[in-house]
Amino acid sequence: MKTLSKCLRLPVWRPKSVRTEGEVSKPSEMQPTHSAAGWRRAVSYVIWPGLLATALTLTGLGMQTEYPVLVFNAVYVCFALTVGLFERLLPHERTWLENDHQTLANLSHTLLNKGLVQVAVVVSAAVGAAAVVDPSEASYAIWPESWPLWAQAVLGLVVAEFGLYWAHRLAHEIPFLWRFHAVHHSVTRLWFINTGRFHFVDTFWSILLSQPLLYVLGAPLDVFLWVSATTAFIGILTHCNIETRTGYLDFIFNTPQLHRWHHSMRLEEGNRNYGENLMLWDRLFGTYYDDPSRRPPARIGIHEPMPARFRDQLVYPFRSPPAEESSPAE
Numbered sequence: 001m002k003t004l005s006k007c008l009r010l011p012v013w014r015p016k017s018v019r020t021e022g023e024v025s026k027p028s029e030m031q032p033t034h035s036a037a038g039w040r041r042a043v044s045y046v047i048w049p050g051l052l053a054t055a056l057t058l059t060g061l062g063m064q065t066e067y068p069v070l071v072f073n074a075v076y077v078c079f080a081l082t083v084g085l086f087e088r089l090l091p092h093e094r095t096w097l098e099n100d101h102q103t104l105a106n107l108s109h110t111l112l113n114k115g116l117v118q119v120a121v122v123v124s125a126a127v128g129a130a131a132v133v134d135p136s137e138a139s140y141a142i143w144p145e146s147w148p149l150w151a152q153a154v155l156g157l158v159v160a161e162f163g164l165y166w167a168h169r170l171a172h173e174i175p176f177l178w179r180f181h182a183v184h185h186s187v188t189r190l191w192f193i194n195t196g197r198f199h200f201v202d203t204f205w206s207i208l209l210s211q212p213l214l215y216v217l218g219a220p221l222d223v224f225l226w227v228s229a230t231t232a233f234i235g236i237l238t239h240c241n242i243e244t245r246t247g248y249l250d251f252i253f254n255t256p257q258l259h260r261w262h263h264s265m266r267l268e269e270g271n272r273n274y275g276e277n278l279m280l281w282d283r284l285f286g287t288y289y290d291d292p293s294r295r296p297p298a299r300i301g302i303h304e305p306m307p308a309r310f311r312d313q314l315v316y317p318f319r320s321p322p323a324e325e326s327s328p329a330e
């Protein structure tokens with residue numbers, strides 16, 4: 001990729017020095033190698049909202065065609081590859097570009113989650129729940145279907161986030177659940193490839209606490225699709241290793257800046273920012289964290305050892321923990 005940068009005549013931005021954990025270093029202290037600092041700065045401002053808006057617009061256009069799922073998958077792949085490209089051109093942490101030999105495990109978890117859990121849950125929920133409960137007929141179906149679809153999608157996000165927030169928070173605070181969630185936190189670098197690195201039980205737990213809320217309220221299928229699509233795109237952005245300046249967006253959305261704190265090894269930083277897309281519930285329940293005066297730590301991970309191989313990671317939560325092991329809640 002170094003050659004790609006040169007071929008494209010793109011500027012390379014290098015930090016003044018390698019930062020260590022806890023060292024104060026603002027993005028403005030970065031020293032560009034030449035006059036391209038303005039280019040880098042501009043991109044760091046627009047990359048997060050620009051990519052998300054583009055992906056959602058294309059997804060919306062795709063939903064008006066005969067092949068909405070196909071279009072979404074195509075947009076998703078292009079989106080992920082674009083994020084991967086910008087991670088090389090505009091990295092947040094250069095050390096996170098180094099191979100951690102977890103790519104295969106990351107992709108295996110992603111495929112297992114997408115393929116097994118989500119399909120199984122969505123199909124069973126669509127068939128089973130629809131057969132048992134017809135939201136449009138149910139007296140408790142209070143979903144405002146007369147609202148514009150965008151407003152329903154926003155409401156769907158807020159409702160789903162409530163379940164996602166508590167699923168995530170409990171996964172940090174209950175030691176048994178933490179052992180599954182530790183698979184996600186065991187990474188030592190953040191990049192788009194480990195977005196889907198969750199133990200499938202962890203994923204199932206999140207779906208269990210979030211999706212039924214939408215069903216019970218009678219949300220239509222389009223709302224589920226928009227919530228899923230938005231979560232997919234924001235999830236990749238959240239874990240990206242791109243230098244981003246999200247400013248006031250940090251008050252509303254789960255941005256890379258906020259999620260990097262969540263991957264901190266320090267419990268006072270890591271046990272914060274549980275929102276998956278929105279920070280609303282973190283703000284209401286007092287778990288929002290940010291410190292604009294310094295960068296989140298480059299050294300991330302967990303304190304307990306995690307097996308390197310995918311299949312060992314699947315078994316890991318079921319093994320009895322060592323006596324000295326501590327959950328992040330402790």
Ligand SMILES: [Zn+2]
Binds near residue numbers: 181185262
């Ligand atoms: Zn977490």
Ligand SMILES: [Zn+2]
Binds near residue numbers: 239259
């Ligand atoms: Zn994460």
